[in-house]
Amino acid sequence: MSVASQDTAVSTGRITRMLIYLILLLFALFYLLPLYVMGVNSVKPLSEITGGNMMALPQEWTLDPWRSAWSTAQIGVQATGLKPYFLTSILMVVPAVVISTMIGAINGYILTKWRFKGDTIIFGLMLFSCFIPFQIVLIPMARVLGILGLAGSVPGLILVHVVYGLGFSTLYFRNYYAAFPTELVRAAQIDGAGFFRIFWRIMLPVSGPITVVCVIWQFTNIWNDFLFGASFGGTTQPMTVALNNLVQSSTGVKEYNVHFAAAILAAIPTLIVYIVAGRYFVRGLMAGSVKG
Amino acid sequence: MGFLDIRNVTKSYGAVEVLHRVDIAVDEGEFLVLVGPSGCGKSTLLNMIAGLESISGGEIAIKDRVVNGVHPSKRNIAMVFQSYALYPNMTVGQNITFGLEMHGTPRPERDRALAEVAKLLQIDHLLDRKPGQLSGGQRQRVAMGRALVRDPDVFLFDEPLSNLDAKLRVDMRTEIKKLHHKLKRTIVYVTHDQIEAMTLSTRIAVMNKGYVQQLGTPKEIYDSPANLFVATFMGSPAMNIIPAKLVVENGRALAEITDAGGKPLRLGFGAGNYSAWEGREILLGIRPEAITDPEGADRNSHNVQPLHNMVTVTEPAGADTFVTMVLSGKDVIARMRADAAVHPHQPFDFAVNMEKAVAFDPKTGDRIQA
Numbered sequence: 273m274s275v276a277s278q279d280t281a282v283s284t285g286r287i288t289r290m291l292i293y294l295i296l297l298l299f300a301l302f303y304l305l306p307l308y309v310m311g312v313n314s315v316k317p318l319s320e321i322t323g324g325n326m327m328a329l330p331q332e333w334t335l336d337p338w339r340s341a342w343s344t345a346q347i348g349v350q351a352t353g354l355k356p357y358f359l360t361s362i363l364m365v366v367p368a369v370v371i372s373t374m375i376g377a378i379n380g381y382i383l384t385k386w387r388f389k390g391d392t393i394i395f396g397l398m399l400f401s402c403f404i405p406f407q408i409v410l411i412p413m414a415r416v417l418g419i420l421g422l423a424g425s426v427p428g429l430i431l432v433h434v435v436y437g438l439g440f441s442t443l444y445f446r447n448y449y450a451a452f453p454t455e456l457v458r459a460a461q462i463d464g465a466g467f468f469r470i471f472w473r474i475m476l477p478v479s480g481p482i483t484v485v486c487v488i489w490q491f492t493n494i495w496n497d498f499l500f501g502a503s504f505g506g507t508t509q510p511m512t513v514a515l516n517n518l519v520q521s522s523t524g525v526k527e528y529n530v531h532f533a534a535a536i537l538a539a540i541p542t543l544i545v546y547i548v549a550g551r552y553f554v555r556g557l558m559a560g561s562v563k564g
Numbered sequence: 565m566g567f568l569d570i571r572n573v574t575k576s577y578g579a580v581e582v583l584h585r586v587d588i589a590v591d592e593g594e595f596l597v598l599v600g601p602s603g604c605g606k607s608t609l610l611n612m613i614a615g616l617e618s619i620s621g622g623e624i625a626i627k628d629r630v631v632n633g634v635h636p637s638k639r640n641i642a643m644v645f646q647s648y649a650l651y652p653n654m655t656v657g658q659n660i661t662f663g664l665e666m667h668g669t670p671r672p673e674r675d676r677a678l679a680e681v682a683k684l685l686q687i688d689h690l691l692d693r694k695p696g697q698l699s700g701g702q703r704q705r706v707a708m709g710r711a712l713v714r715d716p717d718v719f720l721f722d723e724p725l726s727n728l729d730a731k732l733r734v735d736m737r738t739e740i741k742k743l744h745h746k747l748k749r750t751i752v753y754v755t756h757d758q759i760e761a762m763t764l765s766t767r768i769a770v771m772n773k774g775y776v777q778q779l780g781t782p783k784e785i786y787d788s789p790a791n792l793f794v795a796t797f798m799g800s801p802a803m804n805i806i807p808a809k810l811v812v813e814n815g816r817a818l819a820e821i822t823d824a825g826g827k828p829l830r831l832g833f834g835a836g837n838y839s840a841w842e843g844r845e846i847l848l849g850i851r852p853e854a855i856t857d858p859e860g861a862d863r864n865s866h867n868v869q870p871l872h873n874m875v876t877v878t879e880p881a882g883a884d885t886f887v888t889m890v891l892s893g894k895d896v897i898a899r900m901r902a903d904a905a906v907h908p909h910q911p912f913d914f915a916v917n918m919e920k921a922v923a924f925d926p927k928t929g930d931r932i933q934a
Contacts (some may be wrong), residue, residue, distance in 0.1 A: 458616050459649035459710075464637035464666035473662075477653035 314338060314532035321528045337529035341537055345530055347518050354534055357514035361495060363426050364510055365541075368433035369490045375434070376441020376486060377479060381471050383442070384449040385457045395446060401439035406499050409436075417504055424506020432504055433494045440493075441486050448482040449475065484549045491545045511538050567592035567750050568613070568718050572622035575608055575774075583608055583774045585622065590767075593748045599761035600771035601797070606754045607722060609771075613752060614643050614720050626717055637666070642711035643720040646727060648703045650695035650710075657682075657691040660709045667714075681713045684743075701732045708743070721753040725760065737763060758798045762786065770794045789922065792847065792929035801852050801886065804896045807926070808848040810841045817841075819848045819923070824874040824890040834867040834919050841932060847924040852886070854917040855898035857906065861915040871914040878908050889914075 284292070313321055314337050316330040343353035383395050413432060414423065422428030452475065460470045501510040509517075515538045519531045566589030575583035583605040590596050598606040611617040613624055615636035623630050631639045642663075650659050660681060661674045669677075682688045685705045695703060704724060711719055724740075725733045741764055744751060755761055761768050762782045770777045770785060770793070778790040789795035795803045808819035811830070817838035818830040831848070854862075861868045876895070879886040880902065887898040887906050898914060906912050923932040 453647055453649065455645045455647050455649040456651060458614075458636075459643065459645060460651070460662070461616070462614060462636045462641065462643050463663035463710075463714075465662070469666070474651055474653070 310532045310536055313529055314536060316529055318525070318527055318529050337527070337533040338537075340527070341518075341530045341534035345518055345527075345534065346521065346524070347514050354511065354514055354518070354537055357509060357511045358537070360426060360505075360508050361511040361541075364429045364433070365491060365494050368430045368437065368494050369487055371430070372434045372437035372441045372490055373483060373486045375438055376443075377445045377476070377483070378471065379438070379442040380445025380447075380449045381475055383446045384452070385454060385470075385475075386467070395442070398439050398442045401436075402443065406436075410499070410503055413500075414504065423504065424508065426508050428504055429500065429508070429510070432500050433490075433497070436500075437490050437494065440489060444482055444486045444489070445479070448479065452478070480552070484552050488545055488549050492542050495542050566590050567594070567627060568752070569625040569628075570609070570613070570622075571625070573609070573612065573619060573624060574621035575605070575612060575617065576620045581620075581774065583612075583620075586776055587622075588769055588776065588779060590750060590752065592750055595744050595751045595753065595764055595766045597753045597755060597761040597765035597768050598771055599755055599758055599768055599797075600777075602756060603773075604771040605774040606756075606771050610643075610720055610722055610752060610754045613718070614641055615639050637663075640714075640717045641720055642714045642716040642718075643722065644707045644711050644724045646723040648695075648707040648724075648727075650703060650706055652695055655692050655694055656687065656698070656706050656709075659695065659706055660691075660713050663710065663714050677713050677715075681709045684712065685709050700728050701736060704728065704736055708740075712747075717750065719749055719751045721751065723755055724753075726755070726757070740764060759800065762798070768798075770797060772797070787920065788931070789849070790931055792849075792924050795849050795922065795924070795931075799851060801897045801899070804850045804852065804855075804891075804894075805924070806848045806850065806894055806896060807892045808846050808923075810838055810844055810846050810923070812839060812842045819846065819921075821848065821892045823872070824876070829871065829873075829891075831869050831871065831916055831918055831921070832867070833921065833923070838923070838932070841923075845926055846932060847926050849922040849924060850896075850916065850918075851920055852897045852899035854920040855887075855896070856900050856915050856917075857904040858913060858915045860901045860904060862917050862919075865917045865919045867918045869916050869918050871916050872911060873914060875906055875908050875910055875912050878906055887912075 309326060312329060313326065315333050315335065317332055317334055317336075320328075320330060320332070341354055343355050344351055345353045347354070347357070379398070383391050417423040417428045417431070420428070420431070422431060456474055457470055460474050465473065495510075496512060497510070498512045498516065501513045502516075505513055515534055518534055568590040570586055570588040570590075573583065573586045574581060586605075586609060588596070598609060600606050608617060612619050615631065615634060619632050623632050625631065626639060626641070650656075651662065654662065657678055661669075661678050664674045664677060678691070679688075682691060685708060687702065687705050687709060690698060690702060690706070695706065698706065707724065721740075725736055728736060737760060744764075753760075753764060761770075762785075765782055767779065767781055768785045769779045772793050778785055778794045780788075785794060785798055789798065789803070792805065796805065806819075806821055808821045811818050811820050813830075817833040817836065819833065820828055820830050823829050855871075856862075858870070873889045873891065875887055875889055877888040879888070883902060885900045885902055885904055885906065887900055887904075889896050889898065889912075900906060924930065925932055
C-alpha cells in the first residue's frame with residue numbers, strides 16, 4: 273500500500289531504502305514479464321513470433337489476433353472465436369457468484385445469530401466441503417445432474433459451482449458475523465423486526481467488506497474453473513475449456529499470437545474484478561479497524 | 565398482583581439450574597434494580613422478562629397477561645442494552661423510530677414521537693448523525709430514546725451505564741432518576757454497581773448464585789441485610805464483619821471482641837432478645853460510618869458506645885477520612901469526618917453506634933433476628 277511508506281514502524285536509512293526499492297523493482301519486473309510477453313506477442317503478426325523475436329516489441333502492430341481470437345478462431349469444429357464461450361462463462365459466473373454469496377450470507381447469519389442445537393456440527397461439515405478435492409465429486413455430481421436433467425447446461429454448471437462455493441462463502445460470512453454484536457439482533461427483535469428484516473436492514477448494510485472478499489473469491493474460482501466446465505459443460509462450455517481447445521488443437525498452424533490474445537481475453541474479467549473490487553476491499557477492511 | 569409479576573421463575577441450561585424460583589411482584593411505576601456480582605443470574609432474568617431467553621419454569625406476567633410464549637416485540641417492553649446496540653448503518657432518527665416503523669406506525673406519527681423524545685433527551689441536534697459520530701453519553705441518550713419512543717409498559721435496562729467513564733456515569737444516573745420521576749414508568753434495571761442500585765431504585769433485589777438473597781427498599785437492604793452476602797455486597801467500603809462471642813449480662817446482650825492488643829472488649833446491643841445465642845460465636849456486622857470519633861457520632865442514636873483501640877492506618881479521602889484498626893484479628897474500617905483528629909499508630913477513642921449493628925450466624929451466614 274502506498275500509505276505505509278510514510279509511517280512504517282522501523283525507519284530506515286537512505287541506502288537501505290534504495291536497496292529495498294531496487295529489489296522490489298526487480299521482483300516486480302520478474303512477475304510482470306509473462307504479462308509483457310503475452311501483451312507484446314498478441315499484437316504481432318505470426319511471422320514475427322515464428323521468426324524468433326518473442327521478447328521484442330512488434331515491428332508491425334496489428335489487432336488482427338485479437339479479432340480472430342474473439343470472433344473467428346477455430347474452436348472445436350466451428351470457427352466462432354471465444355465470443356459464445358465468453359457469454360456462457362458470464363451467464364454461469366454471475367448467477368453462481370450471486371447465489372452462493374447470498375446463501376453464504378444467510379448461512380453465516382443463521383449460524384451466528386440464530387444458533388440451534390448442532391449448529392457447530394453443521395458448520396464443521398460445511399467447512400469440510402472446502403477441503404474436498406473436485407475430482408472426488410465428479411461422478412456423483414454427474415449422476416445428480418443427470419437425475420435433475422441439468423447435465424450439459426448452464427443451470428447445471430451454476431448448480432455445481434453454487435454447491436461447491438457454499439462452504440467458502442458460509443465460512444467467510446460466519447466468521448464475519450461472529451464478531452457482529454448479538455445485542456443488535458436482540459434490539460431489532462424487541463423492535464419487532466423478523467428474521468429477514470433483521471438480515472436486510474441490520475446485517476447486510478454492514479457486510480460490504482466481506483461481500484467483496486466473497487465475490488472476489490467466488491468469481492475468480494468459478495471463472496477459472498476448468499474441470500467442472502469440461503466435465504459438465506457439454507455443448508455449453510465456459511471460456512477456460514474453449515481456451516484450452518483453441519490452444520491445444522493439433523491441426524493446422526499454431527497461431528501463437530491468437531493464443532496470447534485469447535488467454536488475455538480469458539483473464540480480463542478476473543483482473544477487472546480484482547482491480548475494481550480490490551480497492552473497496554482494502555478500504556472496507558481499513559474503515560472499522562482503527563478507532564479514530 | 566403486581567404490574568409485572570415474576571412467579572416462581574427458574575432457568576436451566578440442560579441439567580444446570582442457573583436461576584432458582586425467583587418470585588418478585590413489581591408495582592406500576594416502580595424502579596426495581598436487580599443487583600449482584602457477575603454470574604448471579606440478573607441479566608438472565610432480565611432477558612427472560614424481555615423474551616430473549618426462554619423461561620424454564622414458572623411464569624412472567626405483564627399487566628396480568630402471561631407472556632411466557634410471547635415474542636419480545638409483542639410484550640410491549642423496551643430494552644436499553646449495555647453496548648447500546650445502536651444500528652450502525654442508520655441515523656439517530658432512524659434508530660429511534662425503527663421500532664415504530666416495524667410496528668407499522670404511520671410516518672407523521674413517527675416523526676411526532678421522535679421530535680418529542682428528542683426534545684426530552686436533548687438530542688434534537690443529533691438526529692441526522694450516525695452512531696459512530698456520537699460520544700458515549702450521546703449514544704446512551706439515543707439508546708434511551710429508542711426505548712422511550714415506544715411508550716412501553718416496562719422499561720428494561722441492562723447495565724446501561726457501565727460503558728461510560730466515572731463522571732458521565734454519575735451524570736447519567738441522575739438523568740435516569742429524573743426521567744423516572746417525570747415519566748413514572750415501571751423500570752427493571754440490572755447493574756453490578758451497588759451505588760447505582762441504592763441511588764436509583766425504589767426497590768432492590770440482591771441476587772447471588774441464582775437466588776434472590778433479599779428483596780426490599782434501599783434502606784431495608786442497607787440497614788437490615790438478610791445475610792452476610794447482602795451485608796458485604798451493598799455499601800462501600802463494605803460492612804465490617806467481626807467475629808465475636810455473645811454474652812448476656814443483666815439481661816442485656818453484648819458482643820465480646822478483642823482489641824488490637826488482644827484485650828477483650830464488650831459492645832452492647834440495643835433492644836432485642838439474643839438469649840438463644842448466649843455463649844455462642846456470632847459475626848458482628850458494623851457499617852464503617854457507624855464507627856466514628858465521639859463528636860461525629862449520630863446524635864439521634866440511643867446506643868453509642870465508646871471503644872478504645874489502636875489506629876493502624878488513616879486514609880484521608882477528601883470528604884471523609886477512613887481509619888483502619890484491628891478488632892478480633894480483623895481489619896475494621898471506620899468512616900470519619902475529614903477533620904477528625906486521628907493519627908496512625910496511636911490509640912484513639914472511637915464511638916460505635918450499636919443501634920446500627922447487626923449479628924449473623926457464622927454457620928449459615930443468615931442474619932440473627934432479635
